[in-house]
Amino acid sequence: MTAMRERPARSDPTGERTPRPQVRVRGALFDRLFVPAVLVTLVVYLSATNDAFFSRINVTNVLMQASILAIVAFGATFVIMAGQLDLSMGTGSALISVIGATVMVDTGSVLLGLGACLLAGLLLGLVNGVVVTALHVPSFIATLGTMIICGGIALAMTNGGVVSGLPAGFREIATLRLLGLPVLVWGTAAIFLLLWWLQRQTVFGYQVLAVGGNAEAARLSGISLGRVRLLVFVLAGVATALAAIALLVRVQSGQPNANGTLALEAIAAVVVGGTSLNGGRGSVVRTLWGVLLIAVLRNGLDLSGISEDYKQVVLGTVFILAASVDFLRRRLVRRRVTPSSAGPTLSSPGAPDTTPGQVPAATGTVPPSSAAAPAR
Amino acid sequence: MTATTGAPRFGVRAAVHDYSGVVVLREVDFELRGGEIHALLGENGSGKSTLIKVLTGAVRPTGGTLLLDGEPVHFATPQQAQAAGVAVVHQNYNLFPDLSVEKTLLASAADVPRRASRLGAVDHRSWRRQVQELLHRLGVDLDPRALVGALGPAERKFVEIARAMVTEPRFLILDEPTASLEPAAADRVLALMRTLRGHGVGLAFVSHRLDEVAATADRVTVLRDGQRVAERASAGLTTAEMARLMVGDRPQESVRPDTSTVRSEVLLRMHDVRCSDDGDAFDIDVHAGEILAVTGLVGSGAATFVSMVGGDVPLRGRAEVDGHEVRLRTARDAQAQGIGFIPEDRKARGLVLEHSCAVNISLASLGRVSTAGRVSRRRLLRRAEEYRNRLDIRMPSLGAPASALSGGNQQKVLVAKWLASGVRLIAVEEPTQGVDIGGRAQIHDLLREFTAAGGAVVLFSTDVREVLALADRVAVFRHGCLSRVHAFDDLDQARLTALTAGEDDSSAALGLRADGAVPSSAAPLSTPIPSSRPTVRMESSR
Known part of the structure; x- marks a missing residue:
């Protein structure tokens, strides 16, 4: 491709025919605001029914708990947008936390430990990416393999015990606060902003979506499928390393048994947020909403004093409901934007009210009327 | 319930349909008689596909009445239409390549239990005999055990038609049965349609190939902008007249310029x-x-x-x-x-259907709308707007998914993609x-x-x-x-x-x-x- 760039177009001569390039289709707004609306409703409900919810300690706690899931889910978003899966992020982060802790304990250097984490994450991502792109192993199988391998190595390295006794300097970092929020939350926010920029603003972000949306079309447009897929797994590997660092910050030790189901929870968060598992459609912003929704829901269940066992039952149910809502939501949007003729699309009255009504009724936490309001 | 006698008739009176406010059918009348081949003509977007969906129960019209032998009927699903004797052959292959012909037909036979089962299990021998009979009746020379994936395009179309005929419908509606076939194969499919007509089946079909319409159809209904503009016997109707009815006063085939643009380079x-x-x-x-x-x-x-x-x-x-x-x-x-490449199957291989027209246009030249790897959304949209005007691409908006466009406009998006990349x-x-x-x-x-x-x-x-x-x-x-x-x-x-x-x-x-x-x-x-x-x-x- 030539390096030549298009010069800014001359003032639009046909401006009167189409006054402004209109980017969004109707229905898309509803699609984008659905999860945030449910989240807001949930937050309003929780703060109204429980005084403890909006306390500073609880809010900090929710954000801290959400951060590891968020980092992994942001990375997983790219993998899923490219039409792949990465199951190795959970045990991968456990292994990397062990590696990082071991290096820190042995060398006494925080920097070396963090460097080892990033290096290990990079390596994990490269292995996943090469197996998928060069050996043409489906990513589900490839990363299932590395998931098991990582878990095994982590246990073998530690005999199942935790690696503690991190340098004092690292503990100080962990307790740092900025504007009242822990450094971990700020770090997560920074990662979010970086990945959001990467997805929305860069050629790479467009290519990821194109490869996930239609690999053949992307290939015939001169996009290298192998390169994009490899980079996506490398990105996920780095996110895994960052999640491992977040884990070290939180628990101050290498945890070989941690995060067993984290990769799956991350995928769930991505899907709950509204990113398509088929690839080609999604955003880290959606994932942010999905993660927050799960975190708040989990916190709400904690506050209500429900036992851990039942909490899992509820969360699993919510995942399934959220995915089915995503299907309904998409069908709704598709019906609005793709009539067989290419004429202007108008929203059909009545239809959208059914979908939002179903969720709250099913989860039993949100009054239907309030959920339906932001839909229009 | 005294139905009028005579040949079986099926059709719709004053069909109206709109998709979310966009009217695609305006009081369209259509009637198909037993033992005739009735061509349905119209440009893309003229309402043909919707009319077919209405007739076959895939879509319930906003207004109008379906009439079967003069009696009003309602089809809530394609299955109901099938049960009433109206079957459809869709445009694209909806076949299972790894199944044999007989299994493919079995998969669509709604009443297998009655016809080929023993204690609830499929009696394969009896079914094979029935399939052979059916193929024989259709005059199609196919081995029931052949794998569908191994068949040629014409044979696959035969299988699709045979599949529709398993339920012995009185009316068969075919959406572009010859679209992806070369002339010889198309002729064989048309011959099969004539055979079915000989059996008294009423056939309606859509085609863009006007010469085959002139050669095959008994009657022609022409739709334009959701309205029926003509219904007449095809005898004496030339392809030029058909084309004029379809497009109205707009220019038809583009004209080859007098001077050649070929250079020696x-x-x-x-x-x-x-x-x-x-x-x-x-x-x-x-x-x-x-x-x-x-x-x-x-x-x-x-x-x-x-x-x-x-x-x-x-x-x-x-x-x-x-x-x-x-x-x-x-x-x-x-x-x-x-060098740019525009593949034949533009939906499966050319476009990222879910993505916006603007993104599709820039897909092969993202570097040209970006600075140091950073895509400028403004430039992306401006250039999409430019090609939209230059190529007259009809799209609801720049952000509308490519799937919302008609075939011709999708093709223009692909041309724009390569023009934009400067090939x-x-x-x-x-x-x-x-x-x-x-x-x-x-x-x-x-x-x-x-x-x-x-x-x-x-x-x-x-x-x-x-x-x-x-x-x-x-x-x-x-x-x-x-x-x-x-x-x-x-x-x-x-x-x-x-x-x-x-x-x-x-x-x-x-x-x-x-x-x-x-x-x-x-x-x-x-x-x-x-x-x-x-x-x-x-x-x-x-």
Whole structure:
């Protein structure tokens, strides 16, 4: 491709025919605001029914708990947008936390430990990416393999015990606060902003979506499928390393048994947020909403004093409901934007009210009327 | 319930339908009688597809009444329509390639339990006998045990029709049954339709090939902008009249300009190209400003050649661009040499359907709307707007998904994608398949404009009229290799059809060469490339 760039177009001569390039289709707004609306409703409900919810300690706690899931889910978003899966992020982060802790304990250097984490994450991502792109192993199988391998190595390295006794300097970092929020939350926010920029603003972000949306079309447009897929797994590997660092910050030790189901929870968060598992459609912003929704829901269940066992039952149910809502939501949007003729699309009255009504009724936490309001 | 006697009739009166406020059918009447073939004509977006959906229960119309033998009926689902004796054959293959013919038919037989089961399990022997009977009745020579995936395109269409006929419907509705078929295969499908007519079945079908409509249909209904503009016997109706009814007063086929835009400069020079394992190698040049049409039957190598030019499949042979030998193994290689490729199946392979038209237009040239890897959304949209105006792409908005566009407009998006990336050569397969007449002329004009500006087009088309309307030279392929290159003015419709079908063209037998020897210099423009093998040997090698 030539390096030549298009010069800014001359003032639009046909401006009167189409006054402004209109980017969004109707229905898309509803699609984008659905999860945030449910989240807001949930937050309003929780703060109204429980005084403890909006306390500073609880809010900090929710954000801290959400951060590891968020980092992994942001990375997983790219993998899923490219039409792949990465199951190795959970045990991968456990292994990397062990590696990082071991290096820190042995060398006494925080920097070396963090460097080892990033290096290990990079390596994990490269292995996943090469197996998928060069050996043409489906990513589900490839990363299932590395998931098991990582878990095994982590246990073998530690005999199942935790690696503690991190340098004092690292503990100080962990307790740092900025504007009242822990450094971990700020770090997560920074990662979010970086990945959001990467997805929305860069050629790479467009290519990821194109490869996930239609690999053949992307290939015939001169996009290298192998390169994009490899980079996506490398990105996920780095996110895994960052999640491992977040884990070290939180628990101050290498945890070989941690995060067993984290990769799956991350995928769930991505899907709950509204990113398509088929690839080609999604955003880290959606994932942010999905993660927050799960975190708040989990916190709400904690506050209500429900036992851990039942909490899992509820969360699993919510995942399934959220995915089915995503299907309904998409069908709704598709019906609005793709009539067989290419004429202007108008929203059909009545239809959208059914979908939002179903969720709250099913989860039993949100009054239907309030959920339906932001839909229009 | 005293139905009027006479031939069975099925149809709809005053059908109205809108999709979310967009009216696509306006009080359309349609009637299909038993024992007739009724063609449904109209451009894309004229409401044909919706009418078919209404008739077959896939869509419930906003207004209007379905009438079966004069009695109002309601179809909530296609199954109900089927039960009432109305079956449909969809445009695209909805078949299971790994199933045998008989299993495929079994999978769609709603009343198998009654007809071929023993204690609830399928009695395969009895079912096979029934399938054989059915195929025999249809006059189709097919082995019930053959795998569908191994069948040719015409046979697959037979299977689809047979599948619809399993339920013994009185009315059969076919959506573009011949769209993806070459002429000989299309003729066989049309012959089958005539057989069914002989059995008293009422057939309605959609086609963009007006000559086959004139040859096959008894009656013709024409839709335009959701309204019925004509319903008449097809006898005495010329294809030109049909086309005029379909498009109204708009211009039809684009007109070949008087002056040639072909330049002497060679853009792409190819040596020792092989399109198949046993086909012979050949050389061919593509000139700036030229439309080189490549045509041939399925399996002739013509489609493979165009895919190789476009980098879809690795080139077997050597390629020179601007006198330099280049690698042409992937689409990326092709793009690096200024070659773009528009595949035949634009939905599956050309567009990212879920993504916006704007993104699709810039997909092959994201670097051009970005600075240091950062995409400028503003520039992306501005350039999409520019091509939307320049190419007259009809889209609800720049952000609308590509899936919302009609076939012709989707094709324009793909052309825009390559224009935007600044390629010099476009390899394109069947650019107007499934595109209506108006869109077809516009796409032809676009390709001509591109060559007039110095670009080159390598066009694969099995549409003889399209080839003759566009091509400066026509490369005819047979049996996996280039047979001969003709100047367009040497050809007419009949001759080109005969040539592609493999008729011996004695005047083409020149320049035979010994095995392995390659003609040294590229043939000058409009001089035939030597045919590589005597025709007689080609036939015997098959």
